[in-house]
Amino acid sequence: MMNTNGRNGRNGQTIEQSIPVIEIANMTKIYQMGETAVHALNDISLTINEGEYVAIIGTSGSGKSTLMNMIGLLDNPTSGSYRIRGTETSELSQSQMADLRNKEIGFVFQRFNLLPRTNARRQVELPLFYAGTPGGKAVQMAREALAKVKLDDRADHRPDELSGGQQQRVAIARALVNNPSILLADEPTGALDSKTGDEVMGLFYDLHQQGMTLIVVTHDNDIARQAKRIVTLRDGKIISDERNGHTVLHPAEWARGGDELVTNGPVKGEAIAISLPKEGERVYESA
Amino acid sequence: MRALRYFSVAVDSIVAHKMRAVLTMLGIIIGVAAVLSTMGIGSGAAASITESIESSGTNLLTVSAGGGGGSSASTLTIADATALANSKAFPDLALVAPQYSESATLTQSGEEGTYQVVGTTATYADVTSLDMASGAFFTTEQVENNERVVTLGWNVASDLFGSAEPVGQTVRINTNLFEVIGVLEEVGTVSRSGSIDDLVYVPIEVAQGLLFNADRYRGSYTVSTISIQVASSERIDAAELQIEQVLRLRHGLGADDENDFTISNQADILEMASEVSGTLTVLLGGIGAISLLVGGIGIMNIMLVSVTERTREIGLRKAVGAHNSDILLQFLVEALLLTTMGGLVGIGLSYGVAFIAGAIPAMTFNIVIEPWTLTLAMGVSAASGLLFGLYPAMRATQLDPIEALRYE
Ligand SMILES: Nc1ncnc2c1ncn2[C@@H]1O[C@H](COP(=O)(O)OP(=O)(O)OP(=O)(O)O)[C@@H](O)[C@H]1O
Ligand SMILES: [Mg+2]
Numbered sequence: 001m002m003n004t005n006g007r008n009g010r011n012g013q014t015i016e017q018s019i020p021v022i023e024i025a026n027m028t029k030i031y032q033m034g035e036t037a038v039h040a041l042n043d044i045s046l047t048i049n050e051g052e053y054v055a056i057i058g059t060s061g062s063g064k065s066t067l068m069n070m071i072g073l074l075d076n077p078t079s080g081s082y083r084i085r086g087t088e089t090s091e092l093s094q095s096q097m098a099d100l101r102n103k104e105i106g107f108v109f110q111r112f113n114l115l116p117r118t119n120a121r122r123q124v125e126l127p128l129f130y131a132g133t134p135g136g137k138a139v140q141m142a143r144e145a146l147a148k149v150k151l152d153d154r155a156d157h158r159p160d161e162l163s164g165g166q167q168q169r170v171a172i173a174r175a176l177v178n179n180p181s182i183l184l185a186d187e188p189t190g191a192l193d194s195k196t197g198d199e200v201m202g203l204f205y206d207l208h209q210q211g212m213t214l215i216v217v218t219h220d221n222d223i224a225r226q227a228k229r230i231v232t233l234r235d236g237k238i239i240s241d242e243r244n245g246h247t248v249l250h251p252a253e254w255a256r257g258g259d260e261l262v263t264n265g266p267v268k269g270e271a272i273a274i275s276l277p278k279e280g281e282r283v284y285e286s287a
Numbered sequence: 288m289r290a291l292r293y294f295s296v297a298v299d300s301i302v303a304h305k306m307r308a309v310l311t312m313l314g315i316i317i318g319v320a321a322v323l324s325t326m327g328i329g330s331g332a333a334a335s336i337t338e339s340i341e342s343s344g345t346n347l348l349t350v351s352a353g354g355g356g357g358s359s360a361s362t363l364t365i366a367d368a369t370a371l372a373n374s375k376a377f378p379d380l381a382l383v384a385p386q387y388s389e390s391a392t393l394t395q396s397g398e399e400g401t402y403q404v405v406g407t408t409a410t411y412a413d414v415t416s417l418d419m420a421s422g423a424f425f426t427t428e429q430v431e432n433n434e435r436v437v438t439l440g441w442n443v444a445s446d447l448f449g450s451a452e453p454v455g456q457t458v459r460i461n462t463n464l465f466e467v468i469g470v471l472e473e474v475g476t477v478s479r480s481g482s483i484d485d486l487v488y489v490p491i492e493v494a495q496g497l498l499f500n501a502d503r504y505r506g507s508y509t510v511s512t513i514s515i516q517v518a519s520s521e522r523i524d525a526a527e528l529q530i531e532q533v534l535r536l537r538h539g540l541g542a543d544d545e546n547d548f549t550i551s552n553q554a555d556i557l558e559m560a561s562e563v564s565g566t567l568t569v570l571l572g573g574i575g576a577i578s579l580l581v582g583g584i585g586i587m588n589i590m591l592v593s594v595t596e597r598t599r600e601i602g603l604r605k606a607v608g609a610h611n612s613d614i615l616l617q618f619l620v621e622a623l624l625l626t627t628m629g630g631l632v633g634i635g636l637s638y639g640v641a642f643i644a645g646a647i648p649a650m651t652f653n654i655v656i657e658p659w660t661l662t663l664a665m666g667v668s669a670a671s672g673l674l675f676g677l678y679p680a681m682r683a684t685q686l687d688p689i690e691a692l693r694y695e
Contacts, residue, residue, distance in 0.1 A: 098610045101606060130607060
């Protein structure tokens, strides 16, 4: 069922292929809060191909996390269809969904969601435990994943002994450890300073080059620029879905100052993400 | 080998939440220790009662003067005892010892006290398996010669003689001088006729004649009771019937007359006593069960307090690919581990209590922990751990991962 053809290496002809990995059609998520119904997702349709690098932006409460949870098989939509590599997910058993979450999808939560009182190495080994990876190999893979996020020296630290940014990176290492084909990250750089943020972006760039499908929710312009495609949400609807037509930028390139017009540093908090003026394209449609 | 992997997860989780684990185990430890000790006290007391009855011989029948009809004059005589003692006619009746008892004043160099004096034969010592602390019980010869000899119960000896050795000394019963020839070992327990330790034994005819001038019936001295040891426990009912027939005949009772004597059976007394001690065990077991329940509620509280944290944990584990069966197995192993450890510590604690209780001299019985109570206590503690540990986990696995992660 799982097609990994899309994961060409750097020397492959194309990174992005037109094989749809994620196909969402008319997806709705309604939270009934007493009298009022909150349409967290309102008739969303979205197709993402193998190897794409997609940024999802939008104001706070626009439904970004809700959409990510749906894609990550962590939540069930109220209505609509969601296919992963052609398989309708509503027809999957709980156990098949668990296997997909374990092997195909890596998820970085907005609120890191680490196990309390458990050291970083154990956190990262967790997906491997459920994958049935033998102990010795799991230790090795966890070490490599922690090294990728530059946390090998903090392997024995527990969450309360780590900074917010370090916790975020543990969560990223955990998402990557089982070599998923899809990486979902909900505000992965929100808690990071610009330097570590850049490092995470460099990591994402490499993963993209290796053919991984990346979907990143962000308020950070730089990430949005790095991604080749930007999907904008407002009030549970997709109000724009733009491809900037450029090949993905390596962080080293924009760090050299390739773009003067971009505001420096990530835009934090509740700010509305700004557009990417270099391409002369509108990220937001005017309301 | 899958279970082994969950074992390590469970151990990690317990180590990561030591306080929670300790509190959970504490409930089980207290519950199990309480059940085992209280039930142990019950069965210890029961065993002690049974033992003291059995030590006086289960094959023992006691014929006492007077029947249910309430006739005042005693008709049970020494001649009846002699008739029953005919081993050719009644092979089932192995040993027959008549007794005549009344209270009398004993004096010894200024010390004085009123005690129950039992006149009996040498056979009595065998029938009731008396043990001597010093000296001897009187012999058949001494009984036949009506010698003025006396064997003292432990308390009587210490009352009258203090720490001095009574054997060889003399004591006055009412006005008559007797030689002390033996002291019985301390028994401690109380029988129907009071403690053996407070009794004084003299040859039967000395009591009936010299001391108390007992009534006669048809020419022979009356007796209070006749103790009879039956050859074997299977023959008890047959022996009882024989005795009844012989005595009715000897006392000339008609078919319509009621017995003017009462035969009591040691086995009946034993049955009654074990009923009493059974009630005791149930009562104490009830108290123990309540403590186990309290322990169980403690476990439930801890589990419910941590349910938010655990629900989030379950959400996270599911998010990274845990199947529901993975979660349940982990919680099952963890709950079993906690309850087993708690149960074992509780068992150890109750044995400790039993040991300490056994070392206290004032305790006349031991705490006896029976194997089935171990099984019960472990079973209940495992069940409570499983119930309170697994139920929240089962509920949490029914949630979508994101719902579990958001749980508050
Ligand atoms: N469990 C829930 N119950 C009720 N309403 C919810 C729930 N989860 C989300 N919502 C609502 O759905 C809408 C979308 O929420 P979502 O978390 O997807 O926003 P977001 O785009 O991720 O915002 P942010 O940028 O602040 O993280 C919000 O209006 C929110 O109030
Ligand atoms: Mg969000």
